[in-house]
Amino acid sequence: MDPGMQGLEPGLEPGLGSQFFSRGTNVLYEESNAPQAAFFAPLKKVMLPPNTFQGKVAFITGGGTGIGKGITTALSSLGAECVIASRKLDVLKGTAEEISSKTGNKVHAVQCDVRDPVAVKNAVAEVIQVAGHPNVVINNAAGNFVSPSERLSANAWKTITDIVLNGTAFVTLEIGKELIKARKGAAFLAITTIYAESGSGFVMPSASAKAGVEAMSKSLAAEWGKYGMRFNVIQPGPIKTKGAFSRLDPTGAFEKMSIERIPCGRLGTVEEIANLAVYFCSDYASWVNGAVIRMDGGEYVSMAGEFNELKKVTKEQWDVMEAMIRKTKGS
Template sequence: MLRDDALKGKTIIVTGGGTGLGKSVTRYLLQLGANVTICSRRQAVLDETANELMEEVKQNNGSGTVLALACDVRKTDEIEHVIQKTIERFGQLNGLLNNSAGNFISPTERLSYKAFDTIVDIVLRGTYYFTLAVGKYWIANKIPGTVLNISTTYATTGSGYVVPSAVAKGGALIMTKSLAAEWGKYGIRLNAIAPGPFPTKGAWDRLFPEPLASMMDPTSRIPLHRVGEHGELANLAAFLLSDYSGYITGESITIDGGEVLMAGEFSHLDKVTTEQWDMIEQTIKQANRASKNSERAKD
């Protein structure tokens, strides 16, 4: 637990900050006094999150402020817009949390080329686009900065049934280490967090419909016999974005209760039959359609 003003005066961009882990990390960054720009593709979701978090800041007499900006991380012009508006609002930019993600749980041969591209574009392309954009800004203006990428344990171990994500996360992790070596001379640090299971309602249900949900009970494979709590990951993220971690760069820190010690995170899905995969595929498609229809209704 960092002191309440540990990030006071810092400005941080959080991609995928409207929901899930991104929202939880943003909440904690605000508690520590940071100004945070949250971005994702859905402005309505961002606005709802920003209003909720700012109300919490007021209730707790905090000093952080939220700026909500729609952004597709696959589009460089939108990324440049987010950076520009962030600097206009807060006067500077000190950190970036690359948290936008996508995933499919599926036998790889069932995926279309487009499906594979979608994950790689969001996770890898989006990460290096945003990282390159903030790096150019920091270097040109002689400003030290910090990039934190949300990785995964299978970025290094590999895992069946999540190959597009593994490819993208693995590439992003190598970029993290490579740029840490190259940009250290500019005072720019890059690190990664490799989380295990940190369930979020909605996203977790869509990713793991039955019978996957029963088979994916992670506590049976985690030495600590529980899933992670969002506050635990938020605390680690805040530390790595703060000056207290000033001598740490090029590292990937695993926070998974020991799950990585038990081999590939999804490789045990060999037990799923072809018929079950057919049923799972239809369930996921229906859940995704329902989610999109709900988003359109909110917009």
């Protein structure tokens, strides 16, 4: 049986409820040695009711692969007419055909390099022409690599910040201006990362750019609510997708280390991020604006706690410590 079909609620159409949404990248959760992982098994079906996005248009940057593809699949399965954009038109077309064949809803492919404001302007005009003004905008396009900061060139810095920060700004501003002229609202969502909040060595351009995206989202949440627009952010923890992990963790060492420090004992799944994304962009979240939600299995707080490393203390060491405490109290 398709694992996505298990636990299907009565009356929920199989096509919209789960089977189109259970094709995510396998994650180490299924192989995890952490016993607690069994308590936190991810659900791989769309949580919102069928047709939640019927009659709505969604625009997703970086929608051809990974998290963007997962969000597009979820939106399309819930009735949205989706437009996905990235630089690689052949990848986009393949993804669009794949998703559309499963959901029965139109998925358009629009080539766009988000670093180029002219390309963004042309892409937005094409979106409006083929599908109409978007009701949902997902800023998911990103770029990243691991490097000691002292080895970064000006071009390396510019490459990442142009995609992540400038690209998000160009897309958001261009669509926002068109929506204001048309007097239409929309839900905007940005995908960042948990280290946008903390900063992180070895990915300094990405951390800086993602932090800027979060500041932009919160700023526009305050300013553009009057135009009917909402802006929210998801900070995913480690999600195993082919593109990201091939670049950031080619040996698999980081994956193992991540699982050891995540209290839930596993990596996240594309489907989980997609479910939160579609909630944020739905009418069920019409009062959620300016929010930044961390979704990481507890990794951030696990790393942040001053004494969290005490989990590595053995029983024998605890016995010694308790004996010393008792002796101190008795003196």
